[in-house]
Amino acid sequence: MNFLKTFTRGVVRAAVVSAAALLIFGQVSVMAPGAAHAAVVSSIVVQGGQRLDAETVKNYITIQPGKNFGPNEINESIKALYATGLFSDVKIAQRGNALVVTVSENNVVGSVRFEGNKKLKDDMLEAVVETKPRSVLSQAKLDADVERLKETYKRNGRAEAQIEVQTIPRENGRTDVIFKITEGSRTGISSITFVGNKAFSSGRLRDVMTIKRTDFTSWLSKRDQFDDAKLQADEEMIRRLYLRNGYADFRIVNTDVQFNEEKNRYNITITLDEGPRYTFGSVAVDSSVASINGPSLMPYVLTKSGKVFNADLVQKSTEKLSLALLSQGHSFAQVRPRGDRDYTTHTINVTYLVDEGPRLYVERIDIRGNTRTRDYVIRREFSMSEGDAYNKALIDQAERRLKNLGYFKTVNIATQPGSTPDRVIVVVNVEDQSTGSFSVGGGYTTDNGGGFIATVALTEKNFLGRGQFLKVSVGGGASDRTFNVSWTEPFFLGRRMSFGFDALYNQAEQTDYRPYNQNNWGGTLRLGLPITDEWNVQFNYKLAQRDVTSWGSQYIADWGAFAQLYPIGSWINSSVGYVLTYTTIDNYQNPRNGTFVQLAQDFAGLGGDGKFVRSTVDARYYKEIMPDSNMVGLIKAGAGNITGLDGQDVQVLDNFYRGGETIRGFASYGYGARYMGNASNYAIGGTTYYNVTAELQFPLPLMPEEFGLRGAIFADAGTLFGYDGLQNLNIEDSSMIRSSVGASIIWNSPFGILRGDFGEALTKASYDQTQVFRFSAGTQF
CATH class of the missing domain: 2.40.160.50 (membrane protein fhac: a member of the omp85/tpsb transporter family)
Known part of the structure; x- marks a missing residue:
């Protein structure tokens, strides 16, 4: 009896195991062809599209009817659809001989509004955000816009600004976007401290900086607005101060910026390593080009033996030498200054090395980042154009000219390989900044008999993004009234010459020193x-x-x-x-x-x-x-x-x-x-x-x-x-x-x-x- 029970249990267990094995084998046999062999579909069906037609969706995927595909192709197609930014959800599945692509479209932006902004106007904020009317609504884009707005407020002295996004669905798949802004109180700068400075006082170093500590005039001048880009530019100004006064080993060890939330102020600490002060030792021009006589170029050198080392003069000398060689027909000659330090005597021997540089040509000049300034305004600052020989000195000259214009927050010129080994692409990266100003002034003057005066002036250094200067002013006092208009085109007829006009009107009444009435x-x-x-x-x-x-x-x-x-x-x-x-x-x-x-x-x-x-x-x-x-x-x-x-x-x-x-x-x-x-x-x-x-x-x-x-x-x-x-x-x-x-x-x-x-x-x-x-x-x- 026990034997029968044992035998029966064994048979049942064997049957269960066999059935399970057959089931598992069946699943494997069903899945294996899909994993091991590519599938083929005869058609592609798109579902869920509202504004986009099916053909548009099909153009983004890599799977084609009648051609083999596998999991990799499915993943690539899903990624390609998401990358368009048009869809919030994408699913791809095979149903018989058809591939079914199910999409959920992102809404389209209806309107974009700003609420709560008083210090920064709508047009300034509109230029910052990428969410625009009639563009595709994307949460990632909205999140990025919030960070951009916060950074903009931070640069304008309001680091505590908070931004919330409200979306309001409308009909026809459109969504209105509202950026609700809490601008917060104005931030400032409590302290700018220097560590390690001996040659220059802290006050002297702060004087060269554009960022200033908060004082009673800050509400008007706004010079106490913290900005990373401004701080980096100020660090460069400090470095140049040291380098033109002999401190060739100068470096900024560290810049520490702390924000005090209780005081709503920044504390900036800059640690310096000045190093010793150097003077120029021997100065020479050495040429490795047989047709160029190095000593004959000495008149173009501004650095003089025995004088305090000045990096600005080294740069200007390099540029003058390069331009002189270019005018003499040496298009590919390059000048490199080499400084040999004598740490004992604290002198630097400077040799300007003239070599035959690589024979490179400018394939093209790409302008990037300018949203207001016209391309030709930037291109005309170059003394070279497409097809000319590439010259590093002329590139440095153009970069300095662009910075001196005052049109841009940042200017950076780099190069990229061209279509052939002897070609380079010059890439100019700029960021526009405000160039207009409106001023209202008044006061008392002791000139021309004395009295109260008032002046209203509108100035634009980059009129309509064309690089033109325009100023209109109206002023006067008790006995004088004036009106002036001035306009200048700095590149007349496409050449480096300026053309402009001034117009004025003055009405002068009699005073104690002027016994007549006069109009001019x-x-x-x-x-x-x-x-x-x-x-x-x-x-x-x-x-x-x-x-x-x-x-x-x-x-x-x-x-x-x-x-x-x-x-x-x-x-x-x-x-x-x-x-x-x-x-x-x-x-x-x-x-x-x-x-x-x-x-x-x-x-x-x-x-x-x-x-x-x-x-x-x-x-x-x-x-x-x-x-x-x-x-x-x-x-x-x-x-x-x-x-x-x-x-x-x-x-x-x-x-x-x-x-x-x-x-x-x-x-x-x-x-x-x-x-x-x-x-x-x-x-x-x-x-x-x-x-x-x-x-x-x-x-x-x-x-x-x-x-x-x-x-x-x-x-x-x-x-x-x-x-x-x-x-x-x-x-x-x-x-x-x-x-x-x-x-x-x-x-x-x-x-x-x-x-x-x-x-x-x-x-x-x-x-x-x-x-x-x-x-x-x-x-x-």
């Missing part, structure tokens, strides 16, 4: 031609009309003299002239080093009433006397003369007028020839002047450099004398030297350069008019 209007046509990087010449044509309309009734006792001095009527001056300029100034807004010399002449008599030649010269020399203490010396000189032509006298109102703008301590129109009238005395200017200034500028102690306040002490001297054709009038005139000394306060404010001068006249004529305090506004050039 006119214009200037300009054509500028560069000679070298330092020299340029500008030719001009000027047409101006001056209308003296009336004299003040209180001056009736002097009306007889006024008929000679300020005759009522209209006078037209038509003149041609030129302006020759030499400049090596490092920064026109805040000059520290360099020379500026300008000679100008106007020849009136090309029609009109006036016939004269007017000549002026202006020379300035800036020198950073103590770079570590941020002290700058200035020597300035000027001279001028106006002489009548064809026996014609120079009109009084065409004379030069000088005062506190050249010799501080004197009033406007304060020195020079003067008519001693019955009611008062009036400046009549002069036909000849010259002046000289010595000034030392320095940071004010105990004042943070972010305030932009500096002090100065000065000494001025000069004279103005001479007049034509005035008969039987009581006129005082003397060529004696006037002089003064004094001190100044200079504020680099968000409104521009504001300056207050306290001057005391040391020598003066008895009839000169003095003024202890003078206020002025505007740049120095």
Whole structure:
């Protein structure tokens, strides 16, 4: 009995095992052909499409009817469909002889709106996001847009900005997108600290940075907005400061940026390794090209033995040598500076190696990243074009020119291999930035008799993305009203020469120093031609009309003299002239080093009433006397003369007028020839002047450099004398030297350069008019 039970159980178990084995074998036999052999379908069926037709979907997949496919082809087709960004879900399955592709389409964006943004306008945010009306709605794109918006707010001083996305489904598969923005409070910078600096004070290093610590002017200047790109640019400015002052081994060890959430402020710590200070040792040009004589190229070298090492001069010398060789027909010659350090004497021997470079040609120049600036504006900064010999010096020159334009946040030029080994592709990567400004200013001036003034100006350095300069300004005060328009095309007729015009209107009413009412209007046509990087010449044509309309009734006792001095009527001056300029100034807004010399002449008599030649010269020399203490010396000189032509006298109102703008301590129109009238005395200017200034500028102690306040002490001297054709009038005139000394306060404010001068006249004529305090506004050039 037990045997029977045991036998029965064994049979049942065997049957179960056999059945299971057959089942498993059957599954394997069914699956094996699909895994081991490629399948074939006779048709492809698309399901789920609403806006896209089936043929569009089929074009994206790699499987074709009648051709073998396997799991790899299915995966590739699914990936290809997802990569289009058109679908939120994709499934592919085989049903009999048909391949069924089931898709769920992403919605299309209806409208894109921004809510809660007050500090940044819609047009600025629209340029940032990639989600656009009528584009495909994608969650990945929305997430990326949120990060872009946060980064934009961070660069504009609002690191705490929060962005939420709201989607509102509409009919026909469209979805409206709303970016809800909480801008948060304005972030700032609590501290910028330097570690390891000995040669330059922390204040001097902070002074070269564009990012500033938060102060009472930050709300207007916005110079305390933290931005990684700005910080990197500032690090480069610090590096260049050290490298042009002899510290060839300088490096930035670390930059640590910490954000204090409680104070909503950044703390920046920059650790430096200055290294020793070097001077130039021997300087030579060595050529390995038989047809190039190295020593003959020394006149193009700016680095001099015994002088403090300056990396900027090494770069400029390399470029000058390369351009000289190019002009001599050596298209493929390349110049490489080699510096051999002597760590004992702290000198660097510099040898400019001239070699025959590879014979490469520019296949094309690709422009990337510019959303506003036209391609041709970027291309014209290159001194080479497609098909020319590739020259690294010209590439570096173009990169420097593009950076100096001020149109871009970043500029980077790289190369890629071309279609053949002897071809290269030049890739220019840029990022546009805002180039327009709108300014409203007001204040009190001691110029021209004093009074309150106001100015409204609109300036665009890259007009319509064409690289043109446009400025429109309206201003005036109690006795003057002005309107000015200026436009310049820097590349006229596709060449590196500028063309532009200026138009002005001025209405001047009588004052204590000006006993007449006058209207002036006119214009200037300009054509500028560069000679070298330092020299340029500008030719001009000027047409101006001056209308003296009336004299003040209180001056009736002097009306007889006024008929000679300020005759009522209209006078037209038509003149041609030129302006020759030499400049090596490092920064026109805040000059520290360099020379500026300008000679100008106007020849009136090309029609009109006036016939004269007017000549002026202006020379300035800036020198950073103590770079570590941020002290700058200035020597300035000027001279001028106006002489009548064809026996014609120079009109009084065409004379030069000088005062506190050249010799501080004197009033406007304060020195020079003067008519001693019955009611008062009036400046009549002069036909000849010259002046000289010595000034030392320095940071004010105990004042943070972010305030932009500096002090100065000065000494001025000069004279103005001479007049034509005035008969039987009581006129005082003397060529004696006037002089003064004094001190100044200079504020680099968000409104521009504001300056207050306290001057005391040391020598003066008895009839000169003095003024202890003078206020002025505007740049120095």
